[in-house]
Amino acid sequence: MSNNPGSIQPWRATCVQITSNLAVLAPDPDAAWKIIQANIAGAVALIEAAMAGPDKPKLFVMPEFGLQGAPLEMPVADWIAQACCAVPGPITAPFQDLARKHGIFIGGNQFEAPPEWPGRYFNTCFLIDPKGDIVLRYRRINTAIFPSPHDFMNDYLAATAPSDVFPVVDTELGRIGMISCGEITVPEVARVMMMQGAEIILHPNNGPHTLASDAAKVSRATENLIYLVSANVAGPIGFSVDRTEPGGRSRILDWRGNMLAYQEEAVESTSVTAMIDIEALRRARLTDSGPSSLLRSRFEMYRPFYQAASFYPANAFRKNLMTGLPATEIFIEQSRQKLLAAKILTNV
Numbered sequence: 532m533s534n535n536p537g538s539i540q541p542w543r544a545t546c547v548q549i550t551s552n553l554a555v556l557a558p559d560p561d562a563a564w565k566i567i568q569a570n571i572a573g574a575v576a577l578i579e580a581a582m583a584g585p586d587k588p589k590l591f592v593m594p595e596f597g598l599q600g601a602p603l604e605m606p607v608a609d610w611i612a613q614a615c616c617a618v619p620g621p622i623t624a625p626f627q628d629l630a631r632k633h634g635i636f637i638g639g640n641q642f643e644a645p646p647e648w649p650g651r652y653f654n655t656c657f658l659i660d661p662k663g664d665i666v667l668r669y670r671r672i673n674t675a676i677f678p679s680p681h682d683f684m685n686d687y688l689a690a691t692a693p694s695d696v697f698p699v700v701d702t703e704l705g706r707i708g709m710i711s712c713g714e715i716t717v718p719e720v721a722r723v724m725m726m727q728g729a730e731i732i733l734h735p736n737n738g739p740h741t742l743a744s745d746a747a748k749v750s751r752a753t754e755n756l757i758y759l760v761s762a763n764v765a766g767p768i769g770f771s772v773d774r775t776e777p778g779g780r781s782r783i784l785d786w787r788g789n790m791l792a793y794q795e796e797a798v799e800s801t802s803v804t805a806m807i808d809i810e811a812l813r814r815a816r817l818t819d820s821g822p823s824s825l826l827r828s829r830f831e832m833y834r835p836f837y838q839a840a841s842f843y844p845a846n847a848f849r850k851n852l853m854t855g856l857p858a859t860e861i862f863i864e865q866s867r868q869k870l871l872a873a874k875i876l877t878n879v
Contacts (some may be wrong), residue, residue: 538810539703539704539705539809539810541806541807541808541809541810542588542589542590542704542806542807543586543587543588543589543590543804543805543806543807544588544589544590544591544592544731544758544760544783544804544805544806544807545581545588545590545591545592545801545803545804546591546592546760546761546762546763546781546782546783546792546794546801546803546804547574547577547578547581547591547592547593547594547597547762547801548594548762548763548764548765548778548779548781548794548797548798548799548800548801548802548803549570549573549574549577549593549594549597549764549765549799550570550573550764550765550766550799551570551594551596551597551598551599551600551737551764551765551766551769552566552569552570552600553566553600553601553603553769554566554567554599554600554613554614555600555601555602555603555605555610555613555614556600557613560612560613560614563613563614564614566600567598567599567614567622570597570598570599570600571598571622571625571626573799574593574597574598574626574639575625575626575629577799577800577801578591578629578633578635578637578801579629580801581801581804582633582635586804587633588635588801588804589635589636589704590635590636590637590638590704590733590760590807591635591636591637591638591801592638592639592733592734592735592760592761592762593637593638593639593640593735593762594640594735594736594737594762594763594764594778595640595654595711595712595735595736595737595738595764595769596640596712596737596764596769597639597640597735597737597764598622598639598640598641599614599615599622599641599642600614600769601737601769601770602614602642602676602677603770603772604676604855604856605855606854606855607650607651607652607678607852607853607854607855608650608854610642610652611644611650611652614642615642615643615644615652616641616643616644617643617644617645617646618641618643618645618655618657618665618668619665620643622641623639623641623657623659623665626639626659627659627663627664627665628663630659630660630661630662630663631661631662631663633661634661635661636658636659636660636661636702636704636707637658637659638656638657638658638659638707638709638733638735638760639656639657639659639735640654640655640656640657640711640735641655641657642654642655642677643655643668643670647690650852651678651682651683651852651853652677652678653670653671653677653678653679653680654670654671654674654677654711655668655669655670655671656668656669656671656709656710656711656733656735657669657709658700658707658709658733660702666700666702667698667699667700667707667708667709668695668698669697669698669708669709669710669711671711671714672697672714672720673713673714673717673720675856675859676855676856676859678848678852678853680696681843681845681847682846682847682848682849682853683846683848683849684845684846684849685845685846685849686849694727697720697723697724697727698727699724699727699728699729701728704731704807704809705730705731705807705809705812706727706728706729706730706731707729707730707731707732707733708721708724708725708727708729708731708732708733709732709733709734709735710724710732710733710734710751711734711735711736712734712735712736712737712738713738713744715734715736715744715747715748715751715761716743716744716747718750718751718754721751721754721755721757722754722755724755725755725756725757725825729755729757730757730758730809730812730813731757731758731759731760731807731809732751732752732755732757732758732759732760733760733762734748734759734760734761734762735762736761736762736763736764736778736781737763737764737768737769737770737778738763738768738778739768739771739776739777739778740779740780748761748782748784749784749788752784752785752786752787752788753786753787753788753823754823755786755825756786756812756815756816756823756825757786757812758783758784758785758786758807758812759782759783759784760783760807761781761782761783761784762781762803763778763779763780763781763797764778764797765778765779765797765798765799765800766778766797766799767797777797778797779794779795779796779797779798780793780794780795780797781793781794781803782794782803783803783804783805783807785812786812786815787815791805791806792804792805841869842866842869842870842873843862843863843865843866844862844865844866847859847862
């Protein structure tokens with residue numbers, strides 16, 4: 532990262548609230564990819580329309596699952612065959628072309644099946660720069676039904692630079708990290724990105740309205756002194772099997788938790804848009820503002836507790852690939868027993 536990034540003028544960020552049709556419901560991969568291509572076309576059209584307006588954004592963020600939909604309970608191998616691909620690949624390519632055309636940043640999310648990790652897929656956030664290059668790729672760590680790099684942690688860390696595990700990229704807009712959906716409720720993820728300099732967190736989202744998720748977004752922004760750009764899906768969320776649970780509620784927050792832009796309705800739009808002032812954020816970070824001040828962080832006090840914490844096992848699927856949610860049950864039970872032994876959980 533640059534130690535002297537220079538002046539950054541305020542710039543506009545926009546959430547792309549798109550409807551996501553589910554590739555998992557298609558009868559075969561060919562039909563699934565027609566659904567994916569339609570989702571991509573819808574997102575491209577919204578970005579093109581926004582760029583035709585007077586207030587042109589410098590950065591767009593799309594929802595989690597926005598381009599493929601959620602895999603629901605489809606087994607891992609079947610979902611890879613049905614709808615997954617590499618990053619970069621056929622899903623990112625149209626957005627790379629669009630970024631080059633308009634000189635913009637585009638953040639998105641897809642299920643990635645990397646050729647270097649056969650038999651595994653990841654919930655992956657990506658950021659494309661104005662040259663059309665993918666400059667950030669974050670594979671979600673905290674998952675439930677999806678594979679995670681934590682499932683084969685030793686091998687993944689041996690092959691992956693530490694800076695690419697929780698990546699932050701230094702750009703002309705500031706230093707950017709990405710977190711998808713429910714992982715915003717895991718404080719450590721945003722914290723580690725802040726420790727690497729993140730000033731903006733892009734949050735591809737695909738979730739229902741809960742007070743907990745609302746609070747988590749404000750907490751991550753204020754405790755780390757970051758901007759948060761959170762784009763949710765239009766229409767129903769990905770895990771709403773009966774397609775009745777709405778998305779919507781995309782938002783942009785500043786580092787004080789102020790709502791700069793918000794849309795309640797779950798309709799397709801790019802109306803959640805706001806100016807990002809990185810220079811103001813940097814001035815605020817230099818100021819001692821009490822317990823949440825980065826200047827007063829006391830990380831040494833927490834370190835022994837994290838070193839001692841080991842509950843859900845790392846490398847659970849190092850030798851045997853994760854096949855689906857039922858395969859995690861034995862490891863959930865192991866985690867439960869360790870939490871009971873540590874008196875974090877109590878049998879009732």
